[in-house]
Amino acid sequence: MASPGYGKRSAPGQAPHDPHTFAHLPAREAYIASHIDRLPDGAAMDAKTLAKELPYGQQAVRTALNNLSEAGHLRRVREPAGDGTTQWVFRTYFSRTARSDAWWERWLNEGDEPQPDATPQRSPAYDALATLGLADPRLALSARECADLEPLAAEWLARGIPPAQLIATLTAGLPSSVHSPAAFTRRRLREKMPPEPPLPPAPSGRRIMECTSCRTPGRPEALSGGLCRVCRGVDVPDDAGVNARHQAAVRNHAARVRAGIRPGGRA
Template structure:
C-alpha cells in the first residue's frame, strides 16, 4: 500500500471523523482487490484507522505522502461509488441541535439500498470513544468507595456493637446500595440500623444483613425519562458535501460530482462580429506601415 503514517493519526473534532459501518466481514488480504491500486491503498489505510480519526482530504493527503489532495479527493469519490464510503450529517448532543458530519466506512462494499437503510435506521446512540486516562505507576489511585460502603463503615463509628470488617462492608454493599437507590440517605440508613440494638450483638455482619433486608424501604416511584427529539440524519455528497436524499445521491455522489451534469458553455461572440473585428485589425495594421 501507499507509504502511510499510522503512528501519529490525527483525530477529528469530537463527534466528527471516521465511523466504522456495522456487520463488516472479517479483515482479509483481498478486501480491496477489486479496486485500482490508488483506491485500494487509501481504502486499506482508512480501514486501519480508529473511529474518530480525521479522514478529510487534507488530513489523508498529509498522512499518505504518495498522493496529493486532488488524487485523494478523486479516490474518495471512487470509494463512495464502489460502496465503501458515505458521508452522513446528523444531529447530536443533549438537545440534538448540533449538526456533525461523519464519514462512515465499510470494509465490505455495500449497495445504495444498504446505505439508505443504514441512514433510516441510524447507528444507535453510541457516543464518541473517550480516550482512557493512563494511571500513574508511581502513585496509583485507589478506587473511590461508594456512598453505600461509606455508610456501612460509619456504623461501627456510630455504634461499636455494629463494627464491620472490610469484607463484611463489601458483602453488604449491594443491599445498602439498594436502600440509597430507593431514596434513603446514608444518614437514614445509619439511623435505621443502629436504632434499638440489643445489649449484645454476637455477629454484627449477620445482624446488619437481617436489618438491611427486613427494614428495606419501598421502591420509589420511577420518574418518566425525558424524551429526546428524534435524531435527524441526511446523506451528503462525498465529493462536494451537498446534502440530499439517498436516491438523489447514487454512489454517494451528486450529479455534478458524478459528471452527469456537464458544465454549461459560455456563449461566445457571433461569427459576423468576429469577422468584422479581424478586418478592423488588418486595416489598422496596413495603416501603421
Template sequence: MAAPGYGKQSAPEQLPRSAADFSHLPAREAYLASLIDHLPDGAAMDVKTLAAYQPHYGQMACRTVLNNLSTAGHLRRVRERLESRNCRWVFRTYFSRTPRSDAWWNRFLMTGEASTSGAPDPPRERTLNRTPPASAAYAALSGLGLADARLALSAADCTALEPLAAEWLARGATPALFTAALTAGLPPDGVHSPAAFTRRRLLDKMPPERPLPGPPTARIVECTDCRTPCRTPALLGGLCRACRGTPQAAPPLRRLSPAIVRAHAARARQAMITSPRS
C-alpha cells in the same frame, strides 16, 4: 483524531479483514482504502489529513480516491444532528471495507438498520412434561410471601395481579425494588386480605411512566465530492448528479445544401491552383 463526534464511523456488519478486501480496486484506491480501514473510529479522514497520513498521494489524488471509494460502495458522508441541548451538527464519514450497494446504504442511512433480515431465533430446548416458566411479574408477586409472610399470595392471586406487576417492571422497577416497595411499612396488626392489600399498593405506588425515547437522529447525506446535502435516493455511488456527470447529447449534425457543398469544393480547387508549388 477529529473533534469529538466527527470523523470516521465504521459501518456495521462488515466481514472480517482479509488480504483480498480491496483487491477489486486499483492500486491507489486499494492503498488508501486499507489505510482508512485501519484508522480508529473518530479519526479525521478529510482530504488534507489523508494526504498528510502518507507520502505517496497529494490532496487532489486523495479527493479522487474518496470519490472512487464512494462509487465502489465503501463510504458515505453524512451530517448528523446530536439530540443535545444545543442540537449540535456533526460531520461523519461511514466506511465499510465490505463494499455495499446503494440500496444497502440508503436503508442503513435512512433507518439505521443494516440488513432487512433479522437474526435467526435462538434454538429452543425441548421440554417434556414441563409447564411453561412463570413470567418475571408472576415471580415477583410470588416472592412477596418469602420476603414477608403477611403478603403471602395464592397462585390465583398472583395470576390476577400479574398485569399490574408487569406494568411496574415495564416502568423500570427491578424485582428487588418491587419487593421493597410493597413490603415496606406493613400494618403491625397484620394484613387481613393480602390480595386486596397488594392490589391497593400496586395502584397507589405505581412508578412513573418511563420517558419515551427521543426522535431518531436527524441525518443528512452529502455528496462525497462537493459535500452538497442531497436526498439519499438522489445519490448514486454517493455522488450527486452534477459530480458523477450526466451524459450529454451529441450536437445535431448540420446538413449542408448541395449548392454550399459545390461552393466549398470550388474554393478548395481554386486554392490548389493558385497556391505556389514547392
C-alpha cells in the same frame, strides 16, 4: 483525530479483514482504503489530512475517496450531535465491506447510530452456523469457522431470512461427502444469498447524506454511489452557453433600438 464527535465512523455489520478485502479496487484506492480501515473511529479522514499521511497529493486523495464512495465503501453524512443541542456534526461512515446504494439508504433510515456492545454475546447468525453440525454432521464447523462465516450469515438474517430457514437452505441436497464444510458453507452462503428486502417507506430525517465530492446534501436515491449528478458528470451546467445566448439577445435588442433612433428610422 478529528474534533470530538466528528471524523470516521465504522459502518455496522462488516466482514472481518483479510488480505483480499480490497483486491477488487485499483492499487491507489486499495492502498488508501486499507489505511482508512486501520484508522480508529473519530480519526480525521478529509483529503488534506490523509494527504499528509499518504504518498498522494490532495487531489489524488479526493479522487480516490470519490471512487471509494462509488464502490460502496463510504458515505458522508451530517446528523445531530446527540448531546441535547441543535448542533449538527459531519461524519464519514466507512465499510470495508462494499455496500449497495440500497443498503446505505436502509441504514440511513434506521435511526440512531449503532453503539458497540460492551458485553459481546453470540449472535443469531453465529448460533445458526453452530447448529449446522447438529442438523447434518457433514457441515460441522469449528468455532473459528463459525466466526469467519458469521458476517455472511448475518446478511441473510438482515434480509429477512429466519435462522431455521437459513439452516434448512444450507443443509438441503448435500453431496454424499463434504471434504471442507467451511468452504462448502461459504460457497452456498454467497451463491444462494437472498435479495435485499424492499426499502422502508420514508426516511427518518435524522441523517442527511452528502455528496462525497462537493458535500451538497441530498436524498440517498439522488446520490448514486454517494455522488450528486453533477459530480458524476450526468448534469453538467452549461453556464457558458446560457451566457452566450443572453449576450446575443442583448446585442440584438440594442441593434434594434439603435436602428429605431437613426434619421429616417422608425421610432
